[in-house]
Structure formats: C-alpha cells, structure tokens
Amino acid sequence: MDVESLVSWSRAQFALTAMYHWLFVPLTLGLGIIMSLAETQYYRSGDNFWKKSAQFWQKLFGINFAIGVATGIILEFQFGTNWSNYSWFVGDIFGAPLAIEGILAFFMESTFIAVMFFGWGKVSKGFHLASSWLTIIGATISAVWILVANAWMQHPQGMVFNPETMRNEMSDFWAVALSPTAIVKFFHTVTSSWTLGSFFAVGVCVLYLLRKRNVEFARRNLKIIAPFGLIAALFTAFTGHGSAVDVAKNQPMKLAAMEAIYDSGKCTETGCTEDGSGVSLGIVGLLNPNKQLPDDGKPSHIFNIEAPRLLSYMVAGTGTHYVPGVVNILDGGYRLPDGKLALSTEEKMRRGRIAIDALNAFRAARKAGDSIAAEQHHTVLMENFPYYGYGYFTSKYETVPNIPLTYYSFRIMVGLGGLFLLFFLLLSWYAYRCSEKMVSTRWLLWTGVILTPLAWIASEAGWVVAEVGRQPWAIQNLLPLNAAISKIEASSVMITFALFFLLFTIMLVAEINIMRKAIKQGPEQH
Template sequence: MDVTSLIAWSRAQFALTAMYHWLFVPLTLGLGVIMSLAETQYYRTGDPFWKKSAQFWQKLFGINFAIGVATGIILEFQFGTNWSNYSWFVGDIFGAPLAIEGILAFFMESTFIAVMFFGWGKVSKGFHLASSWLTVVGATISAVWILIANAWMQNPQGMVFNPETMRNEMHDFWAVALSPTAIIKFLHTVTTSWTLGTFFALGICVLYLLRGHHTDFARRNLKIIAPFGLLAAILSAETGHLSAVDVAKNQPMKLAAMEAIYDTGKSTPDGHTADGEGVGLGIIGVLNPSKQQPDDATPSHLFSIEAPRLLSFMVAGNGTHYVPGINNILEGGYHLPDGTVALSTEEKMQRGRQAIDALNAFRTARKAGDSVAAQAQRQILEEHFPYYGYGYFDSKYETVPNVPLTYYSFRIMVGLGGAFLLLYLLLTWYAYKRNDKLQSTRWLLWASLILTPMAWIASEAGWVVAEVGRQPWTIQNLLPVQAAISKIEASSVIITFTLFALLFTIMLVAEVNIMRKAIKSGPEQH
C-alpha cells in the first residue's frame, strides 16, 4: 500500500465531498430565513402577493434541500470508510454530536418540511408559518451539532484518553458542546450562510429587474432581502473577527499561515513584542513562490501592504501584543499567555514519541500481567499525551500547513465580505428610499449580479482557511492525517473519488437546471 498516495487521495475525496456539500448547506440556511420572512409578511398582511412569494422561495428551498441531504449522508459515511482509525480513536466523542444531529434535527426537519410544502390550505396560517420557521430552526440545529463536532477537531477538550481501549472517551459533554470555539464557529457559519442565501435571492430579483419581468415581485422582495443581507454581512464580519481571535489563541500556526508571517522576533515575559513594534496585519500582498522552507533566507513576500500593529490589536486589544510567526512556533522559546515558555516543535515531537512508546509498553506490560510496569508506563503516557500526535512526524516542517492556499483564501474571504457589506448598504438605501429608481440604476444591478456567485467563492474560501489551515491535523495537536486513515488500497479511493466527482457533478447540473426552470417560470407558477 502506497501510504502517501492513500493519504492524498483520501484527503482529496473528503475535500471534494465537503466542498460540494457546502454548495448547498449555506443556501438552505439562508434561503430558509427569506422564505419564512416572506410568509411572515403574508401572515401579518393577508396579501396574496406574499403567499406567492413564500411559495416561490419554498420551491427553490426544497430543490436545494434534497441535494444537500444526499451529499451530507455521503460525507458522514466517509468517516467510517476512509478514516476508520480516526473514528476508532475519537468516535466516542465525535459520534455524539452527529448522533444527536440525526435524532433531533433530521426528525424535526422531516416533520415540519412536510407541513410546509403540503399544508397550504390544510392547516391554519399560524401553524403553517410555525412549520416554516421550525424547518429553518431544524436545519440550523442540524448545523449546530455538525459544527460542534468540527470545532472539537479544531480545539479538542472534554475528553480523557483510555490506553486500555485505545480510545478517547468523553469526560465532559458540555465542554465539547459549549466550547468557545464551537459557539463562535456556529455563529460565524450561520451568519455567513445567511449572507449567501440573501445573495441567491438577490441575484434572482436583479435578473428580473434587468430583464423587465416580475419587477413588482423583485422590488417588493428586495425590501426583505436587502436589510437582512446587510444584517447578515455585519454579523459575519463581527463573528469572523471573534473566530480569528479564537484561532490566535488555540491554533497559532493557522493564524501565522493566514497572514504568511514567518518571524516576529522575541517576546517579553508579559506577552508583548520585545521591540515594542507589535505585529502588523497584511492587507494585500503577493507571496514569494521561491520560498521553499519557512526558515530559509528567501523573502516571504514579493509585494505587501501592511497595517502596522493591527494584528496585535485585533488579537488582544493592544498594539504590542506578541503574535508568533511560523518559525517562532517551530523553534519555540517565546512566552505564552499563561507565563510559560513555548516548546519547540522538535521537543514536542520527542515527547510525542515518548507517549507512543509508553502506550505500546503499557499494552505489552498489561498483556503480560505486569501491573507495576503498566502503571509506570501509564504515568509517562499521561504526562506526554498532550504531544501524542507530534510523535508521528519525521520533520518539524510537516506541521506547517499550505501557506499560499491559506493566505490567499483568507484574503478572498475577507475582501469579498467587505464588498458584500458595502453592496448591501447601498441596496438597503435604494430599496427603501429610491425603490422606484432601482430598476434604472443599472450599475448597481450589474454589481449585485456579478457579486452573487462570489458569495459561494467566499463561503468555500472560508472553509479552505478553516480546514487547510488546520493541516496536517485531523484533530489539532492530537491526531495527524497519516494516523487517521483506513488501511485500504489507494486504487479503491481513486475509484470512489472518480465516481463521487461524476455523481456530484450530475447532481449539481440537475439542481442548476431545475432551479433555472423554476426561476424562469417565476413566482406566479409556484
């Protein structure tokens, strides 16, 4: 078995499935709110226009929802097929949120989505409205538990490793479910999904205005879409900032890769930069492709515009806060917020190997019935277990993620987020103050149409930052990818990768075609 090829293809297959799945999930969350807002207007006013609007958005929601569920099921199956060592090692923890998601959210969604689609005229207006909102709540709850599982991979806590079973066992459920990382990740993911959903609806309305069809529908619905999009964009920016602060605290290597920072000098014992200059935030730049290793002398950037001290200020609220670069993390020696000194990566690797050796010795001693030796090895394991995952690396450079991909993805996400916020400011003003002029303001309509597909690019870029920036870890500092894969042939993964790529592409083309026909028919043909 070619392990390198197996790892590469397993990662590629999971990335393929996750990124296809993520085309549909945020649209479900965002479009669900818009359809429910339209139905709320119908409930309040009794205007048949809003009933047609709600039914139109619901039809598009239903098409997207079905495809999203199909890709999500395939995604979860891969934990057992391609990442069985991972599933064994942390299944007691990771499986709990996914089980709750299946039991609670799926049942809730499947119950109320039936009423939402088939209950018009059969149940009261109030109950139907409640069903629509509860469908959205169910979809959001589904996202909650998946994001809790993902947040635990970014910042594992609430568990204890049992060397007798070779498994991590949940010690504190609420530490897993309510960790700051989980809360922030949920808030940021949901608010960015709202932004994407509003752009989908915005793009449809803009098309109608540009073509002169269903213009009343477009102008009136924009009074819902534009302010909700503005709120979502503002919340996305704020939760994104909180997410970056959390990354700085728990995943400093990811932050260093996001900013392509290699060396920030020495730190003072109280956590400030030794030179008092702070660490700047890169606004825009071009990385040097000639830089091969983090610690070589090649300049990291060909071009860069930087805001002095801004990264230090954003991370900790003061302009001299110390933020380690990639080389600082590799070499260690800087002061951590708790007053201790950071270990070098090579020291962590050494301690990780001691943990692995102690685990093997513990199992051997236990099998031989030598309880004294087993207890001694268990103590060594517990002492060095925080570095267990580092024991699988042969070189410290393996712990550095793909810097260019993380760096550029982060700037795409943030840059587009700023453009979205500005656009929705203008659209909200036009929707309420110059609604009659909106159709004739062609530059604004074209800007909205151009930025609509950019919402998907920004969303996917955000997940690239989150997941590529965490590499090479499946679980941060605990389990690297080479220790998480299943023992299968790479050729098998290549076959399934090809089949999934073909299947998902067919599903995407089918959805786009069905969506296009529904949009072309317009809200009257609900």
C-alpha cells in the same frame, strides 16, 4: 500500501465531497429565513402577494434541500470508510454530536418540511407559518451539531484518553458542546450562510428587474432581502473577528499561515517582539513563490502592505501583544500568555514518541499481567500524551500547513465580505428610497448579478482557511492525518473519487437546471 498517496487521495475525496456539500448547505440556511420572512408578511397582512412569494422561495428551498441532504450523507460515511482510525480513536466524542444531529434536527426538519410544502390550505395559517420557521430552525440546529463536531476537531477538549481501549472518551459533554470555538464557529458559519442566501435571492430579483419581468415581486421582496443581507453581513464580519481571536488563542500555526507571518522575533522585557512594537496586519500582499521552507532565509513577500501593530491589537486588544510566526512556533522559546516558554516542535515530537512507546509498553505489560510496570508506563504516557500526535511526524516542517493557499483564501474571504457589506448597504438604500428607479439603475443590478456567484467563492474560501489551516492535523495537536487514515488501497480511493466527482457534478448540473426552470417560471407558477 503507499501511505502518502493514500492520505493525499483520501484528503482530496473528502475535500471534494465537503466543498460540493457546502454549495447547498448555506443556501438552505439563508433561503430558509427569507421564505419564512415572506410567509410572516403574508400571515400579518393577508396579502396574497406574499403567499405567492413564500411559495416561490419555498420551491427553490426544496430543490436545494434535497441535493444538500444527499451530499451530506456521503460525507459522513467517509469517516468510516476512509478515516476509520480517526473514527475509532475519537468516535466516542465525535459521534455524539452527529448522533444528536440525526435524531433531533433531522427528524424535526423532515416532520415540519412536509407540513410546509403540502399543508397550504390544509392547516391553519398560524400552524403553517410555525412549520416553515421550525423547518429552518431544524436545519440550523442540524448545523449546530455538525459545527460542534468540527469545532472539537479544531480545539479538542472535554475528553480523557483510555489506554485500555486506545480511545478518547468523553468526560464533559458540555465542554464539547459549549466550547468557545464551537460558539464562534456556529455564529460565523450561520450568519455567513444568511449572507449567501440573501445574495441568491438578490440575484433572482435583479435578473427579473434587468429583464423587466415580475418587477413588482422583485421590488417588494428586495425590501425584505436587502436589510436581511445587510444585517447578516454585519454579523458575519463581527463573528469573523471573534473566530480569528479564537484561532490566535488555540491554533497559532493557522493564524501564522493566514497572515503568512514567518518570524515575529523573540519576547523581551519591553514586549513580545524584538522592539516591543507588536505585529502588523497584512492588508494586501503577494507571496514569494520561491520560498520553500519557513526558515530558508528567503523573503516571504514580493510586496506587502501592512497596518502596524493592528494584528496584535485585533487578537488581544493591545498593540504590543506577541503573535508568533511559523519559525517561532517551530523553534519555540517564546513566552506564552501563561508565562511558560513554548516548546519547540522537535521537543514535542520527542515527547510524542515517548508517549507512543509508553502506550505500547503499557499494553504489553497489561497483557503480561505486570500491573506495576503497567502503572509506570501509564504515568509516562499521561505526562506526555498532550504531544502524542507529534510522535507520528518525522520532520518539524510536516506540521506547517499550505501557507499560500491559506493566506490567499483568507484574503478572498475577507475582501469579498467587505464588498458584500457595502453592496447590501447600497441596495437597502435603493430598495427603500429609490425603489422606482431600480429598474433603470443597471450598474447596481449588474453588480448584484456579478456578486451572487462570488458569495459561494467567499463561503468556500472560508472553509479552505478553516480546514487547510489546520493541516496536517485531523484533530488539532492530537491526531495527524497519517495516523487517522484507513488501511485501504489508494487505488480504491482514486476510483471512488472519480465516481463521486461524476455523481456530484451531475447532481449540481441537475439542480442548476431545475432551479433555472423554476426561476424562469416565476412566482406565479408555484
């Protein structure tokens, strides 16, 4: 079995499924709020216009929801088919949030979504409104537990390793569920999904205005959508900052890749850089494509516009805070926030191999009935277990993620996020101050059309930063990908990759066509 090829194809298949799935999920979360806001207006005013608006958005929500569920189920099955060692090693922990998501959130969604779609005129207005809100609340709760599971992969905690079973077992459920990483990831992901859903709704409305169809529908709905999108974009920026601070604390290699920082110098008495001046934030730059290794001596950028000290200030609130670069993390020797010196990656690899050997020796001693030797090996194992995953690497460079992909994806996400914020600010002003002029303000309408697909690009870029920046770890600092893989043939993964690609593309084309027809029919045909 070619392990490298197997890992590459399994990663590609999982990335394919995840990125297709994420085309639908944020639209579900964002559009669900918009349809519920429209129905709230109907409940408060009794205006039949808002009832038709709510039914229109609900129809689009339902089309998208169905496709999102289908891709999500396939995604979760891949943990068992392609990543069975991962599932065995941490299934006791990782499986718990997924089980709660299925039992609590999915049943909640499926119960109230039926009332939402088929309960018009059959239940009271208040109960129907509650069902609409509970449907999207259920979808958001579903996102909570998925993101808790993902956050644990980024920053594992609340578990102990049991060498008897070769599994990590949960020791503190609340440490897993309420970790700072999970909290910031949830809020950033959900608010960015609201932004995307707002852009989809804006795209529909501005198309109507450009074609001078359903003009009243577009104008009145934009008075809800534009301020909601503005609030969502503001919260996305705020929570994105919190997420970056968490990355700086728990995943320094990811932050170094996001900023393409290779060498920040060493700690000194005056500060934690060579001159105590802090680390700059790269604003716009072009990476050197000829740089192959972090420490090959070649320049990292062809050009780079920086803001002095800003990165240090953003992650720690002080302009002299030390942010290690890739080379610094590989070589170690710099001072950590707790005062200890960072170990080099090669030292971590050495200790990881000690942990692996101690685990094998422990199991052999237990099998032979030698309890004294087993206890000695257990002690060595536990002392070195924090570096267990490093023992599977043969070179320190294997621990470095794809820097260009992470760097550019981060800038696409942040740059588009700033553009979205400015657009929603302008749109909100026009929606309330110049509503009658919006039909003739074609530059604003065309900007809305152009930015709508870019919302998906920004959203996907965010996940590229989160997941590619964590590589080569399946679980940060605990389990690398080459140890998490299933023992299957790479050829079988290649075949299923092609099948999934064909299936997902057909589903995407089908959704686009169904959505297009529903939008063309307009709110009058619900």
